Amino acid sequence: MLLSFLVDTSRCRSLHNRLRETSLRKAEVNMSVERSMEVSQLLAKAELLKQGAEARLYRTRFLGKPVIVKERFSKRYRHPALDEKLTHRRTVQELRAILRCRKAGIPAPAVYFVDHSTHCIFLEEIVDSCTVRDHIASTQQQPRGPEQLERLAEKIGQMLAQMHDEDLIHGDLTTSNMLLKHTVDGAESQLLLIDFGLSYISALAEDKGVDLYVLEKAFLSTHPNTEVLFERLLRSYTKASKKSEPVIKKLDEVRLRGRKRSMVG
Amino acid sequence: MHLTQELEVYSDHKVTQLLFKDVKNAAELRQSAVEGKISGALISPTLVLNPFQVLVAANKAVHLQKIGKMKTRSLFSEIIFNLSPTNNISEAFKRFGISDGDSSVLVVLVHNKGNTPPLSDIVSRVNGQQVPVDDLSSLSDTAKIKKFFKITPQEEKIGTLLDAVVCRMAIKDVL
Ligand SMILES: Nc1ncnc2c1ncn2[C@@H]1O[C@H](COP(=O)(O)OP(=O)(O)OP(=O)(O)O)[C@@H](O)[C@H]1O
Numbered sequence: 001m002l003l004s005f006l007v008d009t010s011r012c013r014s015l016h017n018r019l020r021e022t023s024l025r026k027a028e029v030n031m032s033v034e035r036s037m038e039v040s041q042l043l044a045k046a047e048l049l050k051q052g053a054e055a056r057l058y059r060t061r062f063l064g065k066p067v068i069v070k071e072r073f074s075k076r077y078r079h080p081a082l083d084e085k086l087t088h089r090r091t092v093q094e095l096r097a098i099l100r101c102r103k104a105g106i107p108a109p110a111v112y113f114v115d116h117s118t119h120c121i122f123l124e125e126i127v128d129s130c131t132v133r134d135h136i137a138s139t140q141q142q143p144r145g146p147e148q149l150e151r152l153a154e155k156i157g158q159m160l161a162q163m164h165d166e167d168l169i170h171g172d173l174t175t176s177n178m179l180l181k182h183t184v185d186g187a188e189s190q191l192l193l194i195d196f197g198l199s200y201i202s203a204l205a206e207d208k209g210v211d212l213y214v215l216e217k218a219f220l221s222t223h224p225n226t227e228v229l230f231e232r233l234l235r236s237y238t239k240a241s242k243k244s245e246p247v248i249k250k251l252d253e254v255r256l257r258g259r260k261r262s263m264v265g
Numbered sequence: 266m267h268l269t270q271e272l273e274v275y276s277d278h279k280v281t282q283l284l285f286k287d288v289k290n291a292a293e294l295r296q297s298a299v300e301g302k303i304s305g306a307l308i309s310p311t312l313v314l315n316p317f318q319v320l321v322a323a324n325k326a327v328h329l330q331k332i333g334k335m336k337t338r339s340l341f342s343e344i345i346f347n348l349s350p351t352n353n354i355s356e357a358f359k360r361f362g363i364s365d366g367d368s369s370v371l372v373v374l375v376h377n378k379g380n381t382p383p384l385s386d387i388v389s390r391v392n393g394q395q396v397p398v399d400d401l402s403s404l405s406d407t408a409k410i411k412k413f414f415k416i417t418p419q420e421e422k423i424g425t426l427l428d429a430v431v432c433r434m435a436i437k438d439v440l
Pocket residue numbers: 049050051052053054055056057068070109123124125126127129131172176177194195196197
């Protein structure tokens with residue numbers, strides 16, 4: 001995703017500048033931070049679910065419960081001290097956003113344990129769930145699929161409206177970062193948000209508009225022929241959010257900018 | 266009656282919990298713990314919903330001890346501190362440690378996998394009735410828990426009270 005890439009690097013760069021003077025020196029003195037060997041040993045035996053660019057996800061048990069461990073690892077090309085700071089920051093951002101969401105009634109997995117020395121978060125495993133991405137892909141094929149997906153699009157719109165009304169910007173909205181938990185007895189499945197490592201607090205319509213633009217780009221490129229479905233999502237967002245008008249206006253502006261940029265190359 | 270759980274992360278460690286009600290000698294027990302005659306955390310169950318809450322606190326305490334980052338002086342006081350949603354140590358002891366007038370107590374022991382914990386010693390020291398650890402919820406006060414942990418009604422709609430409580434305990438250092 002081109003845009004999220006741009007947004008991310010620009011943010012990293014300003015962060016880089018802010019951090020450079022203060023933290024590099026501090027962290028260098030601090031390099032001998034103790035690392036927990038035991039977590040690494042547990043993960044070596046656990047089932048690796050996903051190896052991403054920033055994190056590995058494992059499935060294991062913790063205090064008798066099924067959990068997902070998200071381990072952020074270091075990027076070799078970054079200066080070690082800066083890398084440590086950034087990785088820690090991502091972990092902290094993810095933790096704060098999860099709690100903020102849950103307090104506001106937006107479903108997100110519970111956190112059971114955090115090891116800051118290895119940048120591991122132990123999350124409640126959402127059992128019997130799949131990503132919204134996989135759900136849309138498989139449902140699209142089915143005869144009554146499109147109608148079912150309309151209801152889901154509306155739910156996503158409502159959830160994001162609620163999140164933005166809390167002034168939380170997700171920072172990496174994609175259909176892979178939403179889970180659908182299937183329930184027994186045919187009750188409606190629960191929608192959850194995950195992957196808050198790039199999240200931050202902002203009341204600015206611009207930030208919310210960009211958040212939606214990131215999702216739109218990801219959505220339409222991952223799921224072909226879903227323009228109408230995404231429109232439905234946005235309409236439900238507009239209806240549910242108290243402050244949607246300036247956000248949608250910004251979204252339109254960002255779209256225009258995106259188009260101009262792609263025209264010049 | 267008691268409940269023993271392995272800490273998967275620190276797999277040579279186990280945590281054993283014993284619960285007592287109608288306790289008549291809380292002051293004496295507290296004194297024994299201060300003097301080191303009881304090697305365990307003595308917890309007041311009022312704000313403890315479920316044994317899992319205690320396991321989360323104990324696992325975190327062992328973790329912080331291993332990496333040399335405990336906020337308190339002993340593993341047992343660290344367990345008590347970790348039960349609290351705030352970083353205020355004296356408040357944590359007041360709320361989660363036993364007080365002289367308490368009539369129920371949860372004893373938490375941390376031991377090596379191979380060792381049997383001194384269960385009969387603990388049982389003989391407590392002047393009270395041992396009950397299954399799963400009875401914790403009947404000795405705790407849900408309304409007080411919601412208030413002290415600041416659980417919102419919206420949060421209860423999307424998940425369990427236990428998850429809401431445990432989440433705050435796990436994250437409190439970065440809030
Ligand atoms: N709590 C959970 N329960 C079940 N599955 C999960 C859970 N958390 C993550 N997953 C699965 O793991 C995948 C990756 O998780 P996540 O999006 O958090 O990591 P990531 O994309 O690698 O993170 P980052 O963008 O920070 O590199 C999800 O798409 C989902 O399939």
